[in-house]
Structure formats: structure tokens, C-alpha cells
Amino acid sequence: MWAFIHKLGSPKWFYGISAKLQPWFWAAAALLIVTGSLWGLAFAPADYQQGNSFRIIYVHVPAAFLAQSIFIAMAVSGLVFMVWKIKVADMAAAVMAPLGAAMTFVALFSGAVWGVPTWGTWWMWDARLTSMLILLFLYLGVIALRGAFTSRDSASRAASVLAMVGVINIPIIKYSVDWWYTLHQPASFTLTSRPAMPTEMWLPLVIMVLGFYCFFIALTLMRTRSEILRREANKHWVQELVAGQVVKVPAEEAR
Amino acid sequence: MTPKRKQKLFIILGLVSLAAIAVGLTLYALRANINLFFSPVQIAQGDAPMERQIRAGGMVKEGSVSRDPESLDVEFVVTDYVDDLEVYYSGILPDLFREGQGVVVVGELQADGRLYADKVLARHDENYMPPEVAQALEEAGYSPADYQAKAAEVGKRLDEEGVPQASEY
Numbered sequence: 001m002w003a004f005i006h007k008l009g010s011p012k013w014f015y016g017i018s019a020k021l022q023p024w025f026w027a028a029a030a031l032l033i034v035t036g037s038l039w040g041l042a043f044a045p046a047d048y049q050q051g052n053s054f055r056i057i058y059v060h061v062p063a064a065f066l067a068q069s070i071f072i073a074m075a076v077s078g079l080v081f082m083v084w085k086i087k088v089a090d091m092a093a094a095v096m097a098p099l100g101a102a103m104t105f106v107a108l109f110s111g112a113v114w115g116v117p118t119w120g121t122w123w124m125w126d127a128r129l130t131s132m133l134i135l136l137f138l139y140l141g142v143i144a145l146r147g148a149f150t151s152r153d154s155a156s157r158a159a160s161v162l163a164m165v166g167v168i169n170i171p172i173i174k175y176s177v178d179w180w181y182t183l184h185q186p187a188s189f190t191l192t193s194r195p196a197m198p199t200e201m202w203l204p205l206v207i208m209v210l211g212f213y214c215f216f217i218a219l220t221l222m223r224t225r226s227e228i229l230r231r232e233a234n235k236h237w238v239q240e241l242v243a244g245q246v247v248k249v250p251a252e253e254a255r
Numbered sequence: 256m257t258p259k260r261k262q263k264l265f266i267i268l269g270l271v272s273l274a275a276i277a278v279g280l281t282l283y284a285l286r287a288n289i290n291l292f293f294s295p296v297q298i299a300q301g302d303a304p305m306e307r308q309i310r311a312g313g314m315v316k317e318g319s320v321s322r323d324p325e326s327l328d329v330e331f332v333v334t335d336y337v338d339d340l341e342v343y344y345s346g347i348l349p350d351l352f353r354e355g356q357g358v359v360v361v362g363e364l365q366a367d368g369r370l371y372a373d374k375v376l377a378r379h380d381e382n383y384m385p386p387e388v389a390q391a392l393e394e395a396g397y398s399p400a401d402y403q404a405k406a407a408e409v410g411k412r413l414d415e416e417g418v419p420q421a422s423e424y
Binding site for chain 1: 260263264267270271274275278282286289290291292294312349350351359374375376377378379380381382383384385386387388389390
């Protein structure tokens with residue numbers, strides 16, 4: 001167990017294993033997202049009250065799930081980096097932040113577009129919408145902190161601390177609809193009870209959620225790999241790797 | 256885990272818990288302000304200010320909507336099943352507005368106890384179902400509250416049995 005974790009912490013080993021894992025996640029993401037969106041947007045039944053605007057759920061919910069999950073992943077990576085000094089964790093946290101911010105934006109935007117036909121307004125300062133906006137600002141804060149320091153180590157520590165403290169916002173987002181009166185309705189999906197919609201509606205949604213998660217994993221693996229190359233550029237193994245490719249390129253051009 | 260790492264872990268956990276407590280206390284202190292709207296029972300108890308813009312929310316009471324055929328004026332009762340609040344509104348209602356539907360109304364409470372709304376927003380619940388299922392349930396005589404609870408279950412049964420018969424429920 002510990003040996004595996006230590007291996008995972010080695011950039012070289014991570015670079016190798018992620019190359020093998022990456023195509024599987026890309027393939028799964030493409031398959032699930034294509035299936036889920038076709039099914040959800042074209043074949044799933046419309047809602048009895050909202051009609052076709054209900055289909056925004058197939059983008060809104062996966063994006064909102066991912067926005068929160070990525071923040072948790074970023075905070076856990078931050079903790080691993082701070083306590084165990086594992087650099088790969090910090091690289092992963094660094095590349096996750098922009099995707100998390102993008103997902104938060106997608107969730108807010110699709111929610112606003114959905115709000116106009118259903119609620120009659122695109123924005124309301126209720127607890128769910130406001131806490132989600134704060135999540136977007138936290139992501140932007142983490143990204144900005146990374147750019148604000150000249151020393152990479154200080155930047156990583158500052159960003160990690162903000163991510164770890166900011167994770168407090170996640171349960172607030174999750175339970176905001178239960179704790180306070182909000183315009184946003186409570187969750188349709190819970191771990192303990194059946195989804196509040198029939199199978200032909202929730203199955204494409206589950207497929208979309210899984211597809212979004214695979215996409216996140218694939219993209220994080222890919223971007224962490226380039227981050228590893230960038231930060232370890234002076235290391236022996238990276239130079240060997242690059243040297244190997246440099247020899248190959250002219251040989252290919254010669255043909 | 257080395258002692259140094261353990262110490263670091265405890266510092267971080269301590270920091271995060273302190274921040275969580277601080278945020279928790281703040282939210283607890285502000286809980287009345289974080290609520291998006293007053294419920295009719297709070298208004299009946301006099302918690303809401305008069306003649307100032309407030310938001311009130313609840314369900315549109317069944318059979319309470321009366322529209323003026325000559326204009327866009329509409330009156331309805333918002334209820335939380337404990338107390339009722341009469342609402343007067345002139346304007347276009349959202350598509351989802353109907354009796355038994357959740358709404359948030361923005362407006363001023365006047366001395367006559369009515370709320371004069373500038374804006375009516377529809378809330379919707381977390382339940383979704385295809386129109387055929389909703390219709391089948393309604394024909395079978397279920398109220399919205401019942402059929403929302405049964406939506407998932409019946410949706411599954413419709414899948415298995417094909418066309419629904421009202422007598423089956």
C-alpha cells in the first residue's frame with residue numbers, strides 16, 4: 001500500500017502510468033458523453049411541467065457535480081502536498097483549478113439559462129446560487145494565488161491553503177437548499193433514496209455524470225503530464241526522454 | 256508518519272476546523288438573512304417588515320387564483336399549510352405558475368395584510384416526470400403531492416406494463 005503511494009508520488013512513475021491510463025479515460029469520456037447527450041437531448045421524455053427546457057439538466061447537473069468534486073480533489077491534493085511533500089499532488093492541483101473554474105461557470109451559466117423559463121429570473125441571491133458564485137471566486141483565487149508568487153513553492157503552499165480552507169464552502173453548497181429557504185429546489189439525486197424521476201430520465205443523466213468524470217480524469221492526467229515535463233525539465237529522465245524524441249523527429253522528416 | 260508530518264497535519268486540520276467553526280457561527284448568526292423569503296407563518300407572526308420590499312414564498316393555494324378578465328391583475332393565496340398570505344399582482348406570471356406550485360413573490364406588505372407583488376417567481380420541486388405519467392396519475396385521482404412521491408415508482412411500472420390504465424392505480 002505505502003509502496004504504491006510512494007510510487008504514485010514519483011513524477012517519472014506517474015508519467016509512465018498516466019500514459020497507459022489516459023487513452024482509456026478519453027475513450028470512456030467520449031463514448032459516455034456522446035451517448036448521454038444524444039439520449040438526454042433527443043430521446044429522453046420531456047418534463048410534464050417544464051417541457052424541453054428540462055433537458056438543460058443533462059449539462060447543468062454533471063457540471064455542478066464536477067465543480068464541487070474538483071474542488072475537493074484540489075483540497076485533498078493540497079493536503080497531500082503540504083503534509084507529505086508529494087510534488088505530483090501539487091502539479092495535479094495546479095492543473096485542476098482552471099477546469100474546476102470552467103465547470104463552475106458552466107453550472108452557473110446553464111442554471112441561469114434554465115432559470116429564465118422556469119423561475120422567471122436568471123439570477124436570485126439565494127443561498128445555493130450565491131455559494132456557487134463564491135466557489136467560482138475561490139477557484140479564481142486559487143488560480144490567481146499561483147500566479148502571484150515568484151517562488152513556485154510559496155505559490156503552491158498558498159494555493160493549497162486556500163483550497164483546503166475553501167473546501168468548507170462545499171457542504172454549504174450541498175446543504176444550502178435544505179438549511180435555508182431558496183429558490184433552487186432540493187437535490188433530485190441522493191445516495192439514500194431513489195432518484196425523483198423515472199428511469200428513462202435519470203439513466204442518461206447518470207451516463208452524462210460518469211462521462212464528465214472520465215473527461216475530468218483524462219484531462220487532469222494529460223495536463224499533469226505536461227506539468228511534470230515542465231517542472232522536471234532539468235531532471236535526467238526528462239532530458240533523456242526529450243533527447244530520444246529529438247533524435248526521432250529529424251529521422252521522420254527525412255522520409 | 257514522521258512526527259513533523261503529523262504536526263503539520265494537525266496544524267492544517269486545526270486551521271480548517273477553526274475556519275469551519277467561524278463560518279458556521281457566521282451563517283448561524285445570519286440564518287434569518289440567508290433565507291430567500293419569509294413564509295406565511297413568519298409574516299403572520301409579524302417577523303416581516305411592513306411597507307418595505309420583501310420576498311415571501313410558499314405554495315399557491317388550490318382554488319385561490321382569481322384573475323381579472325379585463326386586465327393582467329391576479330389575486331391568489333400563498334400558503335405554507337399553517338398560515339395563508341393574500342397576494343395581489345399585476346403582470347405576466349411565469350409559465351410554471353399554477354395552483355399547488357411553489358412561488359416566491361417580491362413586493363410590499365400593506366396594512367390590509369395583503370402583499371402587493373412587483374414580481375412573481377415560480378419555484379419547482381426536485382421531481383421530474385414525462386407528461387404521460389403525470390396525466391395518468393392525475394386521471395387516477397392523485398394530488399400533486401402524492402404523485403410526486405410516487406413518480407419514480409410509477410414511472411418504472413409504466414415501463415414494464417406499457418400503456419397505463421386509470422383503474423390500475
